[in-house]
Amino acid sequence: MKNKLTVWIEGTIIAALAIGLSLLPTNIGPSITISLGMIPLTLYSLRRGFVPGVFAGFLWGILHFLIGNAVILTFWQGFIEYVIAFAFAGFAGLFSNRQLKSNSGRTVNHLIIITLASFVGVLARFFWHFIAGIIFWGNYAPEGMSPVWYSFVMNGVSGLATFIATATVLLLIYKTNRSIFGIGI
């Protein structure tokens, strides 16, 4: 029980950290939004696995509503972007510490797993932002403009930037302190 509770509380604090990081101003480029919260969330998912990762992501999404940070313009867009999308960020946990542990010692494998986890987490989350974008622009884009393409470009750019940032930072963290990934816990 004790260990289980620790896992959930860790996820909770990670969700708080993720929303806290999103309140930090990131002045990287004028229009590209990098979601810094993906860094703690991916790290936690790697550390604790898939289910805790999805749970922490879900909390992170709901926190947007509570703090008044959510951008809601239609019901389904709001629901998908804040209830579903963030939870899917936990998909990074598919490459959890079990794999990190089983490859213990082999740094190259670790680096690949971390990069892959960052990619899958960002992909799973931004897929839903992309769907929400199609729904939104499906309502508001004029005829002749493809909502699919527009949403793909907008979310693709943000997703790619977020992936690069997440993977870079996590790899640098791994280089300095690999124990926070849960290797050897």
Place this chain on the structure above:
Amino acid sequence: MMEKLIFGRYIPGDSFVHRLDPRTKLLGAISFIVIIFLANNWLTYGVLALFTLLAIYLSGIDRNFFVNGVRPLIWLILFTVVLQVLFTGGETVYVDWGPLVISKEGLINGVYIFVRFILIIFMSTLLTLTTMPLSLTDAIEFLLRPFAAMKMPVHEIALMLSIALRFVPTLMDETEKIMNAQRARGIDFGQGNVFEQMKSIVPLLIPLFVSSFNRAEELATAMEARGYKGGEGRSRYRQLLWTQKDTLVMVSFGLLAVMLYILKA
């Protein structure tokens, strides 16, 4: 830098809206976002606008807060409106540049969409301005309760949300402390290209993660020591109280929906 960040947007007050049950406000805001899509003529949008303005008036909160709520989204809204205006064809054409047409119908449509966005933002801003984040958590727990039958750990989710809310300011303080400590060691935050910036947040994140995980462990131990063992039979510190006012407000949202249904074209 950190002083500018406001945590949550709650503005303390004792108005009619402030004193409503958070469940009423949450349900009201959600139903507003749904029923606003019934509106499709001047009359229905007028009714919605009056309803929103009345709600804002009853909250006793300065109008500027609502205008500020729109500001971060204004470009998205204007972009959408301009697209609508330029590409909606119509019978009464004012300007015709090949594929770009400004027609009476397009302009009217643009105004409708603009009003719709503004009203949605006003309503959701009203919700977060008059309801404490913690009270909203209680309301969300109530709304999720039906899902408990599907084995969703509703109580735990609500508890974890309130713990997370409790820790956001603490973590922000800690972030600031660590940033200052690392600045003293010569790290520049927010300087250089993207890669350099990412590199500079590593010495910020590592201590933050280590202390977060320690904190989690301590909190879990403290909860265990006080006999926490899940949701069954726990009493609560904050009680939600549904009053006649709340019923009245919910009825008024129902009436609004009926009215829009009758008045829409």
